[in-house]
Amino acid sequence: MRMKAAIMFEQGRPRPYAGSLPLVVEEVELDPPGPGEVLLEIAAAGLCHSDLSAIEGIRPRPLPIVIGHEGAGIVRELGEGVDDLRPGDHVVTVFVTSCGHCRYCVRGRPNICPSGFAARNAGTLMSGAKRISRLNGERINHGSGLSLFAQYAVVSRRAMVRIDPEVPLEDAAIFGCAVMTGAGAVLNTAGMQTGDSIAVVGLGGVGMNALFAAVAGGAERIVAVDANPEKLGLARQWGATDTFLATDADCAAEVREATGGGLDTVIETAGNIRAMELAYAITARGGSVVSAGLPAAGAEFSYQHAQLVSDEKSILGSYMGSCVPERDIPRFLGLYKRGKLPVERLKSGFIALEGINAGFDRLAEGSVLRQVLRPNG
Structure with missing residues (x-):
């Protein structure tokens, strides 16, 4: 045909x-x-x-x-x-x-x-x-x-x-x-529990679905981070308890201070290394950062390995929301x-x-x- x-x-x-x-x-x-x-x-x-x-x-x-x-x-x-x-x-x-x-x-x-x-x-x-x-x-x-x-x-x-x-x-x-990628990253890969604190870094279609899933799953605190103020406004309307502008030089420090050391779970959906670095930085001790964004092939993310061990953080990939x-x-x-x-x-x-x-x-x-x-x- x-x-x-x-x-x-x-x-x-x-x-x-x-x-x-x-x-x-x-x-x-x-x-x-x-x-x-x-x-x-x-x-x-x-x-x-x-x-x-x-x-x-x-x-x-x-x-x-x-x-x-x-x-x-x-x-x-x-x-x-x-x-x-x-x-x-x-x-x-x-x-x-x-x-x-x-x-x-x-x-x-x-x-x-x-x-x-x-x-x-x-x-x-x-x-x-x-x-x-x-x-x-x-x-x-x-x-x-x-x-x-x-x-x-x-x-x-x-x-x-x-x-x-x-x-x-x-x-x-x-x-x-x-929906599969964003909601799945929260409910499947991260296994978010009712009462958890969670952040979403990157508020495109995938990130907003992660936000919806966090609300539906009963997260106690939901932090939204993006470079676009208009998207942060939408996130507040749709259930985010806190919003932060990713372009602020002190964004990571501001999030950690506001949340008492970071979040239990951080979902990165922006698909770039700077966003992943921010996501890792605002993950609390014992918490997990879940990356659902796809950066350029060959892009590399680095971290201090001793801190990964001593803080018992987890880094998880999430493809198609698991x-x-x-x-x-x-x-x-x-x-x-x-x-x-x-x-x-x-x-x-x-x-x-x-x-x-x-x-x-x-x-x-x-x-x-x-x-x-x-x-x-």
Whole structure:
């Protein structure tokens, strides 16, 4: 079938993207789903900082490629062997396609399944196939096994979770990355307990979901840290008990003084080393810093090892919020239905495919939380 997709042919083009056009909207051919695959009509896809990192060239990708890894859609066609879905089902996509049988999957850690990472690096689906091609026959790589910046996508059955059709798909899309990563970092990786004190460093879509989860989980004190005063204002409205401007020279000292030595748990979602250093500095003795942000490949974080030991701090990585999607997406959607994860507040506007480059300009400026792409109008 023919459809429109936003293709990236080159990484590292300069801003403004509305002029340099790192994503080029073209008509392409999409093959039908193969065994174990599903054709989705993409209802909504979020513009995420991970996508921006790919555009910037911070995270290399095989080219040309259709990126987009956070979304929701409607099942339109089933490949051979897919018998647990029906056309018309609503699904949230998952950006790590797990095999289901490796040592990580069987231990409940499908988010770090090596098979999914290998397919991502190769720009293929889990089957090894590439289902998108230009009209001249040139094959296009798949981004995260999904390629959601398009009207339709063929993806592995293991890259989606069926959801309640009453959930608006434009809200459901945000669960595909921002909710799993942010809420999962708090509730899964950190294992936050009721009454804990917690800080969130970086208040993008992921950070705000970490804030929502801290509120829902009953944290006693919630500190929000960001370089944008407007986002700090939103954080106060949405449950933060204290806010601090990250650009203040004495920010770490101010947080430690205000909290009696730091926080039990600190969630870093900004994806840069300066933010990680701040997060570590405001973690209390015996506390944990959880990093859910992805910095540039090769970036290094250092600490005084003796202090790590004597203070009994923990440093934890959190990829996809340590989520088991089949377990956690329904769980988080349940919180959303009860008003505990109000992700609808994060939507900063809707865009069409033709406006996608300007959308990434706004994301790079830090003026938005979550813009939602409607590729089919």
